[in-house]
Amino acid sequence: MGGFVGLLSGIFGVGGGFLMTPLLIMIGIPPTVAAASDSNQIVGASTSGTLAHYHLGNVEFKMGILLLIGGVAGGTVGVQFIKILRHMGNADFLIQITYVIMLGFVGIYMFVESLQGLRVSKSIEVVAVPKKESKYAMILKKLPWQTNFEKSGTELSIVLPLVLGVFVGILAAIMGVGGGFIMVPVMVYLLRMPMHVVVGTSLFQILFTCINVTIMQANTNHTVDFVLALILLIGSTLGAQMGAKISRRLKGEQLKIILASLVLIVMVKMLMGLLLKPEILLAFVGGH
């Protein structure tokens, strides 16, 4: 299990919590322990993955740090927001609906866009016609504090990653996940970073998010099962290395289309969970 989730982590730059936590619950681990121990093992997998991508020249540290700062600020806002919602009694509904809408939107967009990209690259010979700049690109250029991001080959204002980091942080706090699933499309489409650099940079950012979650869970809920995390770690750190190598061999469009399919599968599973009557009408409090 660790190896499989690590492989996904290395290939796509996602933490794998969306897969590992339900798998652990399925084999009988209590949800709170599953979620906390999963965070702990993601620390190992993302360290291994970040290192592998760093050696391949795929980590944009400057961008990662900016997104992280925004993410921490957004996460803090998101936690307060969820507290208010819980108090009002609508939190769970909002979390699940946000999940389905976000995953559905991101998955479909990525899938269609990368499918078009694959078709174009196969059938049409690229003619060097200067592209008209989009309005979005023009707005980006007008923003202050433009900085050069070497690995991505782009020049952007530092305001943008900070603001997007806040946005992802809020969503991640509401949805109770590390945010890799949202961060990857944000980096690809809004920050215009190349897919391979996105994977490495996302892993770098996830590493810090999961360090924070592991320590918080250990301190507040005492739910980190170190032995379990260690067993998963062995597989996931190796898997992350293999994943990074596989990722390098795949084209950006191919990576995007596989990730989009994964996102859509998770979305459909969540939607089914909302529409079909559950086998048991009670669940333990806790988990993602």
Added chain:
Amino acid sequence: MKKSIFIIIYIIMMFICGQPEFVLATASLEVTVRPNQILMGALYNGANISVMGNVPADSEVLIRLTGHLEDYKLKKKGRAMGVLWMNLGIVEIQKVPSLFLLYPSKAVNDSLQAGRQSWQDLGLGFEAVLKQANIVLDSEDKSALFEEFVKLEKKSGLYGTIKNTIHYKQGKGGMKSFSCTLALPSGLPQGVYKLDVFAIKDDAIAGYTSKEIEAKKVGMPAFITSFAFNHGTLYGVLAVLVAIIAGLVTGVIFKGEKAH
């Protein structure tokens, strides 16, 4: 006057004797439990407990293993807007055992399945757990909710009725011997468990004995549990450090491979 006092005393005695707990306190069975201590080390993946003893030849055996009473907070799922199934609130189920496993003989199980009132009167099964449980909720069928709780615990292997585990052999002096292997789940929490053995005859308890089984974490798991609860932050920091080191070591090994 004397006659009426005698009748009152007789009625009181009959009432007391009719209570299962009284019967439990007086009748006794010869039972051996091996081992009576489960040591849960790093490789613990469930354990087998062997229970052997003698009961009257015309009675049937029921073994019950129960854990300490606990309170649970659970999410209650329901329909919202007529279409979506989601968590609609929190339910508290208090004073229920952390473990409740029944090992009935075939005859006892058949009687259980038939759902006879006399069986419920004995107060040995899940109905007894429901009776003592305190379910905190606004308005709903408590027994239906308890049924869902039992389903949830059965999924974890902590509640259940395990059939066909009691085997008999012919004994001497109107007795028969029985043996049973209790397979305990891998998710067994640490604690002291009560093992009750009942001899049941004509839907009544004819004999009873109780033993204790202790499940104890030892070695690395014991150290980790104690460390995690007493020094939470330090435990978290160390867990993170180990994970980072593991990630770095794997990274370095792979980089080394690449250089060759």
